[in-house]
Structure formats: structure tokens, C-alpha cells
Amino acid sequence: MKLSVIVPIYNVENYIEECLDSLLKQNLSEKEYEIICIDDGSTDRSGRIAEEYGKKYEHIKVIRQKNGGPSKARNQGLKAARGEYICFVDSDDYLESGVLDALYAIAVKYDLDKLMYGCWQFEDGKKRNCGEHGKRKIKEEDVCFFQDARKMDASKLVPHWKVVWNYLIKSSIVKQYDLQFVEGVLFEDEEFNFWLNHCAGFSGYIHQKLYHYRIRKTSILHTYKDDDAFFKYIQGRYKLALHHRKVLEDYLTGNLPEFRIPLERKELERRIYTETKGILSQLISKADIRIFRRTFALLKKRKLYPYPMGFYRQNKGNIIRQILVASITFLYPKEWYLWVCIWIAHLLKSINVYDKQ
Secondary structure, three states: OOEEEEEEEOOOOOOHHHHHHHHOOOOOOOOOEEEEEEEEOOOOOHHHHHHHHHHHOOOEEEEEEOOOOHHHHHHHHHHHOOOOEEEEOOOOOEEOOOOHHHHHHHHHHOOOOEEEEEEEEEEOOOOOOOOOOOOOOOOHHHEEEEOOHHHHHHOOOOOOOOOOOOEEEEHHHHHHOOOOOOOOOOOOHHHHHHHHHHHOOOEEEEEEEEEEEEEOOOOHHHHOOOHHHHHHHHHHHHHHHHHHHHHHHHHHOOOOOOOOOOOOHHHHHHHHHHHHHHHHHHHHHHOOHHHHHHHHHHHHHOOOOOOOOHHHHOOOOOHHHHHHHHHHHHHOOOHHHHHHHHHHHHHHHHHHHHHHO
């Protein structure tokens, strides 16, 4: 089988048909590719709609599971995938018609581990600005090739998206290095891509917009800071920070699996620093004293705070950078300074709420 398209589904009854219809218009026979829909415990008609498609088309497979988040749904899709290449499509988005066959042909011809492509963005309910929609012709001369995925990610020619729905990946890479999504976290794309980029060799980027990304006000991207979702978001980031530290501990004891591009201690330490710093920044931005106190205590207890000093050691030799880092660490990581920041943010938030009333 040539391709497996993985579609995680959760409460998208207004969009799932458009998504699946686009995947059925790909100039591939039913035996050449499969569409794997994972209904992640939807409470609307999304799952039933997908099952109706599955009854009508043999190459559409529907897997039902209790709600576990997009990471768990994608992992289920990876387990079920049988295609030589894999791609992800979010169920509220859709793919340009008649492009998968051409993308697959290029990936196979050049034996690519990863083939990226561009996207259109449009706001839900508004007219799409999609250029020559439905008239895309994939041209090999539009493909830029790179020695490996990390070099492609670092190239100025390639948009630095941290998503998983804008490329094809060779399934053997996923299996060889046991690549999975960390479950129970939001914005899991960046973590998956970090490891994929250490595993994928010869890669390509085609400078054509083939994916249609829908901007929804009710999506996770726009609602994770809401009161009823924020704590779950912070819990996910805390879990990810613990995951980063476990990876570093495994690295230091020599238990980390081998990847095509070897890992370095400083980049693993940087990931712990970045995640912990991000948690504290979001907590201060939210200005919720209760959540800040609870999370900050956990960071200290699990020794994620203060930040791992290995991050600062990498700046050795650059005097100016050392001075800047020393100045920042004198303030930002200090506990008293963080408490000053959160109380000021809380006060400003209270004033704004009072003014609005």
C-alpha cells in the first residue's frame, strides 16, 4: 500500500465531510491508500458520519476510542497504518484535490524520508483565499532537497511550522525509531517533530500550498487560555517538562535509543529550560495566583526549577552573552522576582476587570 492518511476526529460534525471528501479525490485507487479515522470520543455526530463513509468506501477505516486527546488518536493511527508513507490531516481542514499521488511519486523517486508542502490559512465562515483551488500541478522542479530533516527545518527557504499535517513521512522511519506522540499534552507537534528531525534523512520541501488550514475560534489554539482549559494545558506542559528531564537522565546513563543524528546534552538541557520557562511565562500571563502557587510548588518539588544550569554552560566563551545571561538569571529565575511578577499581573488583571464593569 502506498499511503496511509491519519485523521484524528473530535466534535467536528460541521467539517468532517469536507475533509473526507477532499481525501477521496486524490487520483489513487482504493487499494493504493487508506484513510484511518480515529474518533476520539466525540459527543456529536462526527464519529457516526465517519462510519457512514467507512461503510461506503472500503479504504476508509474508523477506530473508536475514549477521549484521550489528539496525541493518543494519532498514536492509534500510527499503529494501524500500513502505507509506505504516512501523512496527517486534521478533521476540520482539508487537502487539495489530486495531490497525494504526485507527492507520493516524488517521495518514492528520490527515496525521501520526509516531504513537506505549504498551506493556505482561512478563517472559519469566511471566503477562502485559496488561489487556483483544485488546479494544483505538482512539479518536481519546485522541490528543494536537503541532506536531512534538520537542515531542512533550519533553512530560510522553508517555513518553520511546528505541525504534523504538512508533510509525508516514510513509515519505516516511524517504526525503526519507534516515534510516537507524547500523550496528555497540547501542541504535541513540536515534540514529535524534534525527534523526527533527528531520524529523517534525505528530505524535500515543495513550495506549493496544498493543505487548507481552517482557523477556528473554538479550536485548542484559541481556547487553551480559557479558565476551564488553562490548568489542563499547564498540566500537559508540566508533564512534557518531566518527559524532557527523563530523556536527559536516560542520556546521561547511556540508556537513550540511538537516532540517525546523535543527540547532544546541551540541546536536551535546553528543552527542559525552554519548557519550564514557558510554563512560568504562561502562568504569569494568566495571572491566576492559585494555579501559579500550585504549579510552582510542583516545579520545585520535581527539581525543574531552578532551571538546569547546563543551559548556561553552553554560553561559555562568549563574554557578552555570559553577561546578558547573568543579568537575566539574577532576576527572572529568582523566586522572589517571579512572585513580584505574578502579583503585579494579578493586580493589573483585577483593575482591567473592574474597568470593564
